[in-house]
Amino acid sequence: MSQKIAVIGLGSMGMGAALSLHRARFAVAGCDLSPDLRARFIEAGGSASESAIEAAAGASGVVVMVVNAAQTEAVLFGENGAAAVMAKGGVILSCATMSPDDARRLANLAESQGLLYLDAPISGGSIKAAAGTITVMASGSQAAFAAARPVLLAIAETVYELGDAAGLGAAYKIVNQLLAGVHIAAACEAMTFASKLGLDLDSVYKVITASAGNSWMFENRVPHILDNDYSPRSAIDIFTKDLGIIAAMGQKENFPLPVASTALQLFLATAAAGMGRDDDASVARMIAQVTGLTLPQRKTT
């Protein structure tokens, strides 16, 4: 009989992981509050339930792809949580972006219940998730890595092994998110300023992506502005959350983070303007609204 793996959270990343595990012939039990997402996964050949305790019963691995530390804690250790019903010695792969302190705390909780815990934040977006080619920034005990390896092989193309304790994977992810968030905010500030200066925005994109001002995020997100397409590939709310974690970490460590904190304010302003669930390139729309600029209108398709 094939090994049972639960995937908690069937959003775009979790669905991709669940489908990749199903393709790799695991017995995959998905879990999500959304009936639509559960139905989609059942149609693809998996099983799915609303409660974590049902999905995780007897599972040797539980992949948690929810939004943050609080949700991760709730689905694992809350009422009807997964941890209590997993197979003894099973491994938790905790994939949400959270502070290193939260990752260590959840790992301690898991280990105190005889479970293995891999601090395993992910990156790559929904297309790579669907293809089973995401990147995982992982840390944990050798036993946790060993137990998680078949799952990682199914869902990821690149697994960075970043240390032998929970918290390290989380910290690398946080540093990545700091840069990613700043680069999105900078891209939006630069493109709106270019518009204010009367430049042709398609030409700006062409010149900058070939110049020293380029970033992965500039190259990836600016086309959303050029196409006037703010349907969420990744939402503003992700970065109010992640840059919020980063700002709180800086506060706790007495470590000034002026650039990241300024970027956070731009994401908060965009959420405050009602665009929290829209694509994170909406920072440009917020700046345009405030300053009375007209950005490109939707291309006819």
Place this chain on the structure above:
Amino acid sequence: MSQKIAVIGLGSMGMGAALSLHRARFAVAGCDLSPDLRARFIEAGGSASESAIEAAAGASGVVVMVVNAAQTEAVLFGENGAAAVMAKGGVILSCATMSPDDARRLANLAESQGLLYLDAPISGGSIKAAAGTITVMASGSQAAFAAARPVLLAIAETVYELGDAAGLGAAYKIVNQLLAGVHIAAACEAMTFASKLGLDLDSVYKVITASAGNSWMFENRVPHILDNDYSPRSAIDIFTKDLGIIAAMGQKENFPLPVASTALQLFLATAAAGMGRDDDASVARMIAQVTGLTLPQRKTT
């Protein structure tokens, strides 16, 4: 007889352009206040003088690679300036980063004296300058482009033709510098924060350069931090200048630039700490000094 071209400013970019023009068999007259730089160019087969009026006498083209608009104006239109002695109908290639307003003002001055003016800010660094493969973000009249083309062919690999009036090239360069400056500041903030979190900085570099947090500047400048090598490839003072121009433009246009302005403050703090002439990755050293962090020590060579 070969066409005479003057290159005013024999710093790393100007020297590279002058040598590239010399290789392309122009008669090149360099101009710099530094006797050492003049001697280097004479040794390489060019001629050189201290005054712009001598270098530019009868030149059909003058390439100005000085620090800013004020210096550009001085060497062209000040006492003993180049403009008065150039060949009639000659072309000025103005390469310093400056505001679009300054570029338009200098173009008007040149045109009022019967000269052509190409707004031609450059990027690419000293290695590409030496190889004749820099990028030029150019705008100007068709006549200016036509007259400048042989010079551009000798010094540049990529020439963006960005419009038919001075000011456009300058504006594209400004947008690039906004992003470049923010990305350097963000890279330094992220690497020092990673150090504060106890991460292995070589691993951070490896993970981030393969992730969505990457930028051209992160990839290029972070090795200076890892090697503890702050000899200036590009100095802090360049970005206090360029982000200062950007902040002034935002002020004049009533356009908020919170991310760029925050980055400017970090460069100013680094200059205030005595590192203005050091490599721009010194923002990380400034943050480390303030926060009591120890960054990597120089590798033995």
